[in-house]
Amino acid sequence: MIYNYIIVGGGSAGSVLANRLSAVSKNNVLLIEAGPDTPPGNVPSVILDTYPGTAYLDKRFHWGDLKVSTEVVPHNDPDNNNVPLRKYEQARVLGGGSSINGQVANRGAPNDYSIWEERGAKDWNWDKVLPYFKKVERDMDFEGPLHGNKGRIPVSRTFPELWNGHVKATAQAFKSIGFKYLEDQNGKFEDGYFPVTGSHVYERRVSAAAGYLDPTTRHRSNLTIMTDTHVTRLIFDGMKCLGVAAESKGKEMEYMAKEVILSSGAIHSPTHLLRSGIGPSMDLKDLGIDVKLNLPGVGQRLMDHPSVNVASYIKPDARVNDYTRRHLLLGLRYTSDLENVPQGDMYVAVCSKTAWHSIGNQIASLIIFVNRTYSESGQVKLTSIDPRVEPQVQFNLLSDERDLSRLMDAFRKMVIIQKSKELQVATKDVFAAVYGEKVRQVGQVNIKNKILTNLFSKLLDGPDVLREALLKKFVVEAPDLSLLMEDDNVLANFIKKSAVGVWHASCTCRMGRSDDPMAVTDRFGRVNGIEGLRVVDASIFPIVPCANLNFPTMMTAEKIADDILNGN
Numbered sequence: 175m176i177y178n179y180i181i182v183g184g185g186s187a188g189s190v191l192a193n194r195l196s197a198v199s200k201n202n203v204l205l206i207e208a209g210p211d212t213p214p215g216n217v218p219s220v221i222l223d224t225y226p227g228t229a230y231l232d233k234r235f236h237w238g239d240l241k242v243s244t245e246v247v248p249h250n251d252p253d254n255n256n257v258p259l260r261k262y263e264q265a266r267v268l269g270g271g272s273s274i275n276g277q278v279a280n281r282g283a284p285n286d287y288s289i290w291e292e293r294g295a296k297d298w299n300w301d302k303v304l305p306y307f308k309k310v311e312r313d314m315d316f317e318g319p320l321h322g323n324k325g326r327i328p329v330s331r332t333f334p335e336l337w338n339g340h341v342k343a344t345a346q347a348f349k350s351i352g353f354k355y356l357e358d359q360n361g362k363f364e365d366g367y368f369p370v371t372g373s374h375v376y377e378r379r380v381s382a383a384a385g386y387l388d389p390t391t392r393h394r395s396n397l398t399i400m401t402d403t404h405v406t407r408l409i410f411d412g413m414k415c416l417g418v419a420a421e422s423k424g425k426e427m428e429y430m431a432k433e434v435i436l437s438s439g440a441i442h443s444p445t446h447l448l449r450s451g452i453g454p455s456m457d458l459k460d461l462g463i464d465v466k467l468n469l470p471g472v473g474q475r476l477m478d479h480p481s482v483n484v485a486s487y488i489k490p491d492a493r494v495n496d497y498t499r500r501h502l503l504l505g506l507r508y509t510s511d512l513e514n515v516p517q518g519d520m521y522v523a524v525c526s527k528t529a530w531h532s533i534g535n536q537i538a539s540l541i542i543f544v545n546r547t548y549s550e551s552g553q554v555k556l557t558s559i560d561p562r563v564e565p566q567v568q569f570n571l572l573s574d575e576r577d578l579s580r581l582m583d584a585f586r587k588m589v590i591i592q593k594s595k596e597l598q599v600a601t602k603d604v605f606a607a608v609y610g611e612k613v614r615q616v617g618q619v620n621i622k623n624k625i626l627t628n629l630f631s632k633l634l635d636g637p638d639v640l641r642e643a644l645l646k647k648f649v650v651e652a653p654d655l656s657l658l659m660e661d662d663n664v665l666a667n668f669i670k671k672s673a674v675g676v677w678h679a680s681c682t683c684r685m686g687r688s689d690d691p692m693a694v695t696d697r698f699g700r701v702n703g704i705e706g707l708r709v710v711d712a713s714i715f716p717i718v719p720c721a722n723l724n725f726p727t728m729m730t731a732e733k734i735a736d737d738i739l740n741g742n
Contacts, residue, residue, distance in 0.1 A: 185270020
């Protein structure tokens with residue numbers, strides 16, 4: 175059988191594409207996902223949970239061997255020998271990131287999409303993409319020209335009257351220094367604090383798989399969904415892609431199609447291209463890969479939002495309440511003092527629960543990230559032709575000094591806010607938080623950690639002197655806060671070493687003009703110079719938008735699905 179479309183990757187983009195392309199009965203569609211299924215009526219409880227901390231850490235649902243570097247890699251160390259690697263929880267499950275992420279449903283700034291168009295993605299400006307954002311969503315709270323009310327992904331907010339004490343106090347602190355309250359994060363894009371818009375309803379996550387691969391869609395005779403199946407290679411005849419080879423239960427099979435669509439994300443989509451000989455020719459030759467097409471942009475200019483955290487101990491009566499298990503109820507968007515930046519270039523996510531265990535209930539965090547990122551020197555490179563070996567991933571998060579300087583300024587701003595009288599009614603013991611190996615180890619979901627954290631948390635709720643000593647010895651992995659506030663060099667070095675991304679990998683197969691040597695795809699996601707092959711996911715973004723990526727990714731899939739069905 176020759177399929178009309180084979181979609182490689184059942185994440186946010188792949189789920190949308192499978193639904194829309196199979197809606198036309200003449201199209202035979204095969205969706206291949208490396209991870210497990212999340213079938214209707216049998217979705218794992220940790221995925222349904224509106225608190226994502228357990229699904230995110232569950233080894234069943236991510237690529238277990240994937241590690242990345244986030245620090246800037248020196249030019250004299252191109253192979254990452256002296257830069258520490260971090261485990262990277264890239265989703266490997268039907269629904270992709272939407273099955274394990276924080277469920278934040280935002281779109282970015284209208285200016286983002288003007289830049290997309292300026293960089294060669296014709297017809298991707300705000301006016302062109304807004305209808306597809308609206309097509310994705312079913313907004314439970316608002317109507318009007320900026321909102322969709324008929325889409326497959328419900329979005330909702332928890333409003334101030336239901337906020338816990340920590341969130342209320344933080345909102346009051348934002349208000350006291352002049353920030354405006356915005357009722358609707360996805361309304362007019364302006365500075366202010368707001369209830370975070372989420373892709374959940376009735377205290378249940380709604381992933382792309384749940385929304386787009388519902389029972390009715392799965393029942394279509396022209397749609398085949400294969401999970402726990404790993405695509406090992408693309409099959410070509412000259413410069414035409416004919417299909418894929420995929421392995422399931424130790425057996426490899428070949429599947430043919432008129433068109434193959436890579437929707438494997440900004441790390442694995444370029445990896446598929448590189449292993450097929452499509453990418454920077456010198457890198458490919460170094461690995462002994464026959465060069466099919468020299469496309470210098472494949473795997474290059476990887477982007478994410480660099481972030482740091484300011485944490486504090488939450489007083490018992492201000493912790494997450496019984497209304498919701500959501501830990502991200504409040505966000506802040508503001509404009510930095512950097513010259514010529516667009517509005518809303520900085521973002522703060524107010525986190526009232528930092529881990530699944532009892533200590534996580536006691537520690538709050540202001541997650542600060544650069545919304546408009548300028549660092550574009552990250553890359554995805556092969557180290558082996560073996561499809562079981564993960565690529566080398568270098569984010570180079572702070573390669574542009576403008577990102578470092580804004581994070582430094584934002585860190586100090588948030589420490590001052592944490593120490594304000596408005597927030598001190600809910601928190602105390604402010605410290606710089608590091609998402610390091612110590613936190614990861616304690617964060618593993620197991621009986622040992624549950625017992626240890628239960629004991630430790632009781633001590634944290636004890637006398638102030640004891641708590642301060644315990645935090646300093648067992649939790650804090652950063653220089654003293656007074657040093658970070660007073661010494662630019664100490665703060666800069668701390669941020670360079672501790673900044674991480676927020677799992678918004680993007681831009682490694684960018685859309686662009688035909689005369690742009692670094693463009694990998696055209697505005698329809700078609701791989702330049704190759705017939706029968708597209709990329710549709712966050713890797714084709716020209717720049718990372720001022721947003722969490724789930725909704726921009728689904729928007730992109732909706733838009734290109736229309737393009738495909740219209741013959742493009």
